[in-house]
Amino acid sequence: MVPLTEAEQTIALLRAQYTQQLPQRALEVEDAWRRAQCEGAPGLVDLRMLAHRLAGSGASYGFPEVSTSARVLESAVIGTVGRVNTQTVADLAPLAPFVESLVLRLRAPDAPVDTELITYDDLPGGDRNGRAMRVLVVDDDYDIVAILTISLIQAGYKVASVSSGEAAIEYLLETPTDLVILDVLMPGMSGLQVLEYLRDLVPNMAVIVTTAHGSEEVAIGALRRGADDYLRKPFDVRDLRVTLGRTVEMVELRRQNAELQQQLEEKHQRLEKELARAARVQADLLPSIFPSLPGYDMAARCVPARNVGGDFYDWQIVAPGLLNLTFGDVMGKGMPAALLMTAIRAVMRSTARAVSPAINMRYASGVLEPDLEGAGSFVTMFHAQLEVQTGRVGYIDAGHGCAFVYRADGTIDPDLEPRGVPVGVPRVDPFIEGVVVLNPGDALVIFSDGLLDARPDLLAAGNRAFEPVVAGAPDARELLDRLFALVDIESPLPDDLTAVVLMRH
Amino acid sequence: MPLSPTTRVTLRHILIVEDDPDIQIIARVALEAIGGYQVTICSSGEEALQVAPTSDADLIMLDVMMPGLDGPSTMTQLKQISALRDTPMIFMTACVQPSEVADYLALGALAVLSKPFSPLKLPQEVARIWSTYGSADRS
Secondary structure, eight states: OOOHHHHHHHHHHHHHHHHHHHHHHHHHHHHHHHHHHHHOHHHHHHHHHHHHHHHHHGGGGTOHHHHHHHHHHHHHHHHHHHHOSSOOHHHHGGGHHHHHHHHHHHHSTTSOSTTOOEEEOSOOSOOTTSSOOEEEEEOSOHHHHHHHHHHHHHTTOEEEEESSHHHHHHHHHHSOOSEEEEESOOSSSOHHHHHHHHHHHOTTSEEEEEEETTOHHHHHHHHHTTOOEEEEESOOHHHHHHHHHHHHHHHHHHHHHHHHHHHHHHHHHHHHHHHHHHHHHHHHHSOOSOOOOTTEEEEEEEEOSSSSOSEEEEEEEEETTEEEEEEEEESSOHHHHHHHHHHHHHHHHHHOOSSOHHHHHHHHHHHHHHHHHHHTOOEEEEEEEEETTTTEEEEEEEBOOOEEEEOTTSOEEOOOSOEEOOBTSOOOSOOOOEEEEOOTTOEEEEEOTHHHHHOHHHHHHOGGGGHHHHTTOOSHHHHHHHHHHTSOTTSOOSSOEEEEEEEEO | OOOOTTOOSSOOEEEEEOSOHHHHHHHHIIIIIITOOEEEEESSHHHHHHHGGGTOOSEEEEESOOSSSOHHHHHHHHHTSGGGTTOOEEEEESOOOHHHHHHHHHTTOSEEEESSOOTTTHHHHHHHHHHHHHHHHHO
């Protein structure tokens, strides 16, 4: 054997000669391509032969990219000839990017591979959903790149290829891509490193890793890191088709899923926005300015369990020295309750006058009951009328019950009789008015059963259980605050929580 | 067990059938300068049919795709020549499809080498193929 260095020198010399010929080869390729476009078959045969030779020799002379480009062109020519009957210029158009890519490579055989992007767009076929899938092949082995590129193009995908992990990431940052076929073992950035990077970068992109025979553990590691499938090398077209089919189906499902999720999210956000608007509208419906009542003070608050709720309160001075105070709690919560609440409030506003509470309720319920029946709902109401001068309160309790009078001595009148049925429930008896008198230091307290839902212990004990809570409260505001302090209003409430306090001084 | 009359333990002379001058020259350098073999080159299947019977080659390496007679046809015809019936033959091809490789092996090829080859590794690869052939033959 001659010393290797001498043989290497010879090879280097041959490589130099081969390199010098490459521009000539580029001209030959262009010439064959021109003739193929004019005369068809003979030019095509020459083009194929040129590509075949360059594919077979390029890498032997140290130009693997020449081999790859040439092999892809050769396969594309074979594919084109196999697909079309008559060779017209239009039929050959899909070959143009392959020819161009090879010619560029022949003119600059040493151009860095990492920055080179061989993209083959505008190819016909394979477009299942009106849109061809974009695939990036990442492999430092030009044979694998060539076979994958060819197979994918023939199957109708849009394919680009790069030969390193670094180049892959650079490409993917710029170009939307559906699928990456990624070699696990590459010099520089390994496939697994690329994979980890990609998973954060483009979570919806599918990744198939390719692994050498016998490296199943690497494949499993890749699947754990988020690869969708793997392809064992060497593979044939059938293996590739099977794996691709599986992955494409999954990509499609994932895309549809993401789309639906997106729609859902948008719908949800729209609803949230509407609800927030509704909540503002509803909050504005509750009176925020207290009437001027000499010798009295008032406090009121409403905390809906959701954005909007079915509790409400309202008040009006209907005649000098005469205050109508209405409290309502619509069955249920959320939007349905809120819709009914606004209707009931409006009806009460328009019907309640300076007549007895029983008459007000009779008119109002006459209007409301058909609506409530239609909605399958009901509302408990406490409608009271205060004679400011005397402290006399006449009231109708329509199934509400959550009301008591706090006496100046710290005791509670627990039950304000009589209590009728809620509005919306079939009525047998007419509204019967109860009367209570507020003396200085007394307070009328009306609240929603949301308070009792949040504190079941109070429900069992009856209204007297509030005595220790409210005892000694100097004004309406303080009394109200003590009631709300019973419940953690920051945590989700089981029901809307509302209270009104009217205190005489 | 009778030894095959064509048993050879040492590979000395390789006949290459290849139409591409670029491959011819790099293969010759690789196998002669690095491998230390004697190399004869034919540029077509037709030429191989003329040269091979009297070449005393130990191994014939054929390109698959050639104008005129292609590799498989050339091999089929070479094998019909009694002097070459037992001469091992290898295909060199740029095809990487396992199914096609299987077809060539079925034709009676000893192995299929993929092109392009690395000139520095080609002699080792040929030696490896030869050693499996030699040992299989001796057993």
